Amino acid sequence: MTEDDQIPTAEVFRAAVVGVGARAGVARHVESVGGRVVAAVDPAPQSRARAAQLFGDVPVFASVAELLASEVTLDGAFVTTPDFTHAEVAVELLEGGVPVYLEKPLAISIEDADRILETAYRTGSKLYVGHNMRHMQVVRMMKDIVDRGEIGEVKAIWCRHFVGHGGDYYFKDWHAERDKSTSLLLQKGAHDIDVMHWLAGTSSRTVVGVGDLAVYGAVESRRDNSDRRMGDWFSMDSWPPHAQQDLNPVIDVEDISMIMMRTDSGVLLSYQQCHFTPDYWRNYTVIGTEGRIENFDDGTGGEIRLWNARSDYLEKGHARYPIEDGGDGGHGGADPLTVAEFVEFVRHGTPTDTNPIAARDAVAAGVAGAISIRSGSRPQEIPVLSDEMLEYFTAHQPARG
Numbered sequence: 001m002t003e004d005d006q007i008p009t010a011e012v013f014r015a016a017v018v019g020v021g022a023r024a025g026v027a028r029h030v031e032s033v034g035g036r037v038v039a040a041v042d043p044a045p046q047s048r049a050r051a052a053q054l055f056g057d058v059p060v061f062a063s064v065a066e067l068l069a070s071e072v073t074l075d076g077a078f079v080t081t082p083d084f085t086h087a088e089v090a091v092e093l094l095e096g097g098v099p100v101y102l103e104k105p106l107a108i109s110i111e112d113a114d115r116i117l118e119t120a121y122r123t124g125s126k127l128y129v130g131h132n133m134r135h136m137q138v139v140r141m142m143k144d145i146v147d148r149g150e151i152g153e154v155k156a157i158w159c160r161h162f163v164g165h166g167g168d169y170y171f172k173d174w175h176a177e178r179d180k181s182t183s184l185l186l187q188k189g190a191h192d193i194d195v196m197h198w199l200a201g202t203s204s205r206t207v208v209g210v211g212d213l214a215v216y217g218a219v220e221s222r223r224d225n226s227d228r229r230m231g232d233w234f235s236m237d238s239w240p241p242h243a244q245q246d247l248n249p250v251i252d253v254e255d256i257s258m259i260m261m262r263t264d265s266g267v268l269l270s271y272q273q274c275h276f277t278p279d280y281w282r283n284y285t286v287i288g289t290e291g292r293i294e295n296f297d298d299g300t301g302g303e304i305r306l307w308n309a310r311s312d313y314l315e316k317g318h319a320r321y322p323i324e325d326g327g328d329g330g331h332g333g334a335d336p337l338t339v340a341e342f343v344e345f346v347r348h349g350t351p352t353d354t355n356p357i358a359a360r361d362a363v364a365a366g367v368a369g370a371i372s373i374r375s376g377s378r379p380q381e382i383p384v385l386s387d388e389m390l391e392y393f394t395a396h397q398p399a400r401g
Contacts, residue, residue, distance in 0.1 A: 013343050014038045016074050018089055019081030020047040022230050023103055025054055027078040029339040039072045064089055068096045076346050084180040087112035094119045099126035099346045105190040106359040108182040110367050113360045121392050124400055128342045129359035133191050135334035137326040138298045145293055146199055152290030156268045157196045161282045166275025167244045168234045171216045172225050176248040183370035184253050192271055194362040199286055202263040203361035207368035208379045209259035215276045216255050221245045241276035259369035299332050300325045357393045
């Protein structure tokens with residue numbers, strides 16, 4: 001497939017799905033923007049039945065190489081494979097001239113993240129990273145409040161992520177292993193770090209952290225769950241955390257992490273993540289020179305509160321913004337919006353709210369945080385990309401010559 005082929009002539013956007021796992025269903029949203037899934041890739045035999053359930057009667061290939069060698073015509077591919085395969089899969093597709101929607105995190109190392117970006121830059125194949133939280137209403141509303149100047153110039157952002165489902169989501173499969181995930185500062189933290197970078201309008205360059213495997217490492221009930229998927233073992237009755245059953249045989253990632261970041265522009269960021277809380281939501285506090293905002297709940301029914309005058313304790317703040325309904329679809333309606341943005345980007349080169357550079361910077365901050373935690377809280381510096389790469393992706397990957 002050549003670069004010219006990336007602007008499809010057919011009305012239907014023809015997509016492949018690589019990795020028929022928990023996130024594969026995101027590709028179904030392509031149907032609402034004039035597309036359909038025409039092929040899938042997954043080496044697991046049981047994935048054929050799941051592919052048929054999700055996408056109907058489509059060919060299922062065992063590898064990306066088989067897909068590229070087939071006669072299937074593609075306008076793009078959704079990569080929803082495990083994180084540790086992102087780099088190899090994305091590079092192979094980009095080298096094959098296929099535009100890529102890559103689930104976050106971009107990769108599990110800074111080196112692999114940079115390799116993906118370099119491949120997209122060199123080949124001209126379109127790269128989109130699915131940081132869907134930039135389309136969640138709570139985030140977009142906070143971004144609008146900041147951009148309107150209601151709290152002045154942003155100076156600090158704090159995020160507390162209470163991952164109440166962490167034991168089921170991340171400690172019963174490969175996510176629990178460092179060599180497959182690096183750290184849950186990537187799988188979960190990449191979302192929040194990216195949001196903080198977006199709200200601050202800048203990226204982290206120095207990171208320091210502390211963390212521990214405080215609870216799940218002591219759980220004795222272990223099982224190889226490779227024959228099951230997350231939906232098979234998830235239960236709201238899995239409580240308290242130390243009573244969890246069938247955890248992954250290997251667990252060597254932290255279940256509680258706290259990192260602090262200093263950005264290019266001097267904005268200070270702090271991120272706390274805990275996987276054994278009873279509740280599951282995230283709280284952002286954005287502090288500016290003229291006020292602060294904070295969200296309570298992160299979906300419909302919650303609200304953003306604004307403090308913008310001197311006061312003592314004032315529970316509800318000086319103004320309240322109910323979080324708007326984002327509509328149907330995963331992540332509060334953000335998933336279909338992200339897919340639509342990808343399709344428009346490939347079809348017409350339409351600028352996107354997500355950005356591969358930002359996705360790389362979120363990964364880099366998470367990796368640096370993990371290294372700091374595991375090295376006695378030594379501060380870590382994040383390397384900067386070349387000016388050419390920064391310009392290319394900031395300009396939304398324009399066609400070249």
